[in-house]
Amino acid sequence: MSVQLLNQQIDGVAIVDDEPQSRKSYGYTIENADLTPISENGPLGTLDQYLQNGAVEARAQAGLCDFQLSARAYAAFSGAQLVSNWYRRGFPALLCTRFEKAQIERIRPYRRWIPVLIKPAELTEDTLVMGLEECIHELQVGFRPTRRPWRVQVHFLLKDEDINDGFFVEIPGWEPNEVIRIHLSDLPDDIQPLVREDYRCHAQANLAAEYPEDLYLCDWERE
């Protein structure tokens, strides 16, 4: 079983999820898409250990990965870390998770290297194949406008009193009425002490992102 996406042959799809039942369920979807599920049963260890192993990339040509991977000591890394690392190695993968606002904040620092974020309820054989196509298109051809990085201004508005290192920021030129929360610990060490209300600096972001969960911020610049 295999599928040709752009000029890339996809056969095996690695399933990385700490829930055995989810791995099984995703396996059916993958089979229905005429692809071969490769269940990663764990434990996977650290990210370096898992990636150095290289065994998955030898058996699979794509991946499907949950965000939370810590149950039962399945993996010592998050799905966002894995998918973004795979992307940098040219390996297409979808991050499939029931994302909520707090999770999005944790995914956002990696989102630049995660072309497709999908909810489990939306995963079908069609959306799986379309998602992999999106990934391969971005890896081979380049960014679509909604994913294209631009250097943008980031305007720090207000400290979030509810969490320790939260700060609300706006991205001028993105959605004018949207404010997003970031974690100062996600910023480079030399920028963190500079941040205060009304501080401005620059970063890379996909300015044409349509939804908050699609927006990424990376490559911060100290002003």
Add this chain to the structure above:
Amino acid sequence: MSTLISSNIAPAPSLSILDVGHGSCCVVTDGRSTVLVDTGPGAPILEYLLESGIRELDTVVLSHADSDHIEGLTSLLASNKFSVRRVMLNSDASKDSRVWGNLAYEIDQRRRNQTLEFTSQLREGDIVELPGTDVELSIVAPRDRIVITGPGATDADGRRLTSNSLSAVILVRAQGRSYAILTGDLDEVGLFHLVDTGQDLRSDVLVFPHHGGTAGGAPRSSEEFAYQLTRMVQPAAVVFSMGRGRYSNPRPEIIQGVRRAVPAVRIACTQLSERCAIEVPDVGPTHLLPIYSRGSQSRSCCAGTVRIVLTAVGDVQPRAEGHAAFIASATETPLCRQATI
């Protein structure tokens, strides 16, 4: 050889009213020199410039200080991908908005690091040229007497001046002909002062103010506003730069006023108003120009980006026939086809 020759010939200068969704951004260019009038929200102008291969902007004129007209310049300056020689705008102390502050920050950054000519005064009588061509942008409003008092004040007759009242209004001229008039977010008070100056504002195309939204008063006064403005300009076409799903523009009373003034006028909305079609069409339209339109992927365009060739009278693209066929097939209650009351 022919490639070399053709590469040395700049295309005919044109004015494009970009489909940026809700907002306004007009590009006057001949491929070598480029002037922007307003810059819309953030990303669309960047995508347009990238797609068009334009990297250098001679002048950026901002009509007034609303986010849907200026945010693109903040993004443009922040991106560091484009050179901007000059920015012209009117200071606006009534706009203590974050949006204005964000733009001021980028202008200040660019001024510190590079050469950027910055003019914080824009008024009747100013001329902006498209270098190397005979195209000029002639500022016909605001007049001195309201620039001096500024937004937040009242005029001599006690009318309150807003940012919209002081919107720059610009005639795009070539070979002595006025091809288009760009009106920013001009409101009733601004129109009163514009009429009072007695200038000849007749133009082939009217880019309607405020995206076809209210002109500051009741529906009846918006209808009268549209009537007066359209009668004064006597256009062959009126363009509404608007976004589907935002503010339900253009408003029916505005269309009524336009049609009452010039019954045969062509009406072109950049996007498909939900007043005209509840759903977007199932298949992508074929009449759109092969240049950037924000709504093309989501099939939200009506006319999409509108281009006016500044050497040929009446050359407004996309052509009326293809656009009319799209309206006939994609809309149930097209405002532009409804009879005037």
